[in-house]
Amino acid sequence: MNSTSVLQASKFTPAGKQEVHDVLTNEAPLQIHVNGEPFSVTMRTPGFEKELVRGILHSENVFTRKELELRTQTMTIDDEGNVTTVNAVIPEDQFDFGFESSRSLTSVSSCGICGKEDLSSIELCGLPLTDNSEFTLRDVNNMFDEMARYQEAFIASGGCHASAAFDQDGELLVLREDIGRHNAVDKVIGHLIDTGKVNRAKILLVSGRVSYEIVSKAYYAGIPVLAAISAPSTLAVNIAEQFGVSLLGFCRKDKLTAFSHAQRIR
Secondary structure (H helix, E strand, O other): OOOEEEEEEEEEEOOEEEEEEEEEEOOEEEEEEEOOEEEEEEEEOOOOHHHHHHHHHHHOOOOOOOOOOOEEEEEEEOOOOOEEEEEEEOOHHHOOHHHHHOOOOEEEOOEOOOOOOOHHHHOOOOOOOOOOOOEOHHHHHHHHHHHHHOOHHHHHHOOOEEEEEEOOOOOEEEEEEEOOHHHHHHHHHHHHHHOOOOOOOOEEEEOOOEOHHHHHHHHHHOOOEEEEOOOEOHHHHHHHHHOOOEEEEEEEOOEEEEOOOHHHEO
């Protein structure tokens, strides 16, 4: 499982042309089947496929039974040993309503919502989160510092997003990297569910910006605080406010901006 590869390129500077070898983040398609039928194709960085599929199916409200194991069968592996197709086996009586709105198009690594069939597929449902967890500015800064230390693919390539989940005491529960922000989040959520730690997760960190879909993933996982290095979208803020998620943006050294439910920041 390699998240990066070395490629040859030509570098141009005022001093002239130089042949170089650069480390780049791997991107490859993953075909997801459910009970043998095509469900979705997502572009992602190879690795942690079972966690990714579990996170996607949970976030899409296809299989949300956290207490049950999701059976997966690897269907295809390419010549480099990367998984290209995963089949999730779900009994029909365990399907949730999201299976009715499976993605009909490819979900690209930069935008996980691409491929939705209609607007009703992006509406959230449920009660607002009422978790009383609290964090200080220093807590959030320390978590981002810790996440940065373990972003091995980003350190090597500069082209990889990360997501990490922490508990109330600031303990790192899991960190995952991927070329797509939403994929990194799905891998984190999938790991939390599979390891029985999802109820311990109180804050979810993401690199880059925050879109509607990242908020929806945090909400459906029951994580009350979502923190990002960059800006949220207006829809992300509106949804976070409506569904009880504390949305923090511009989380950089010694500052952050709380766009919703600021009561969780002391």
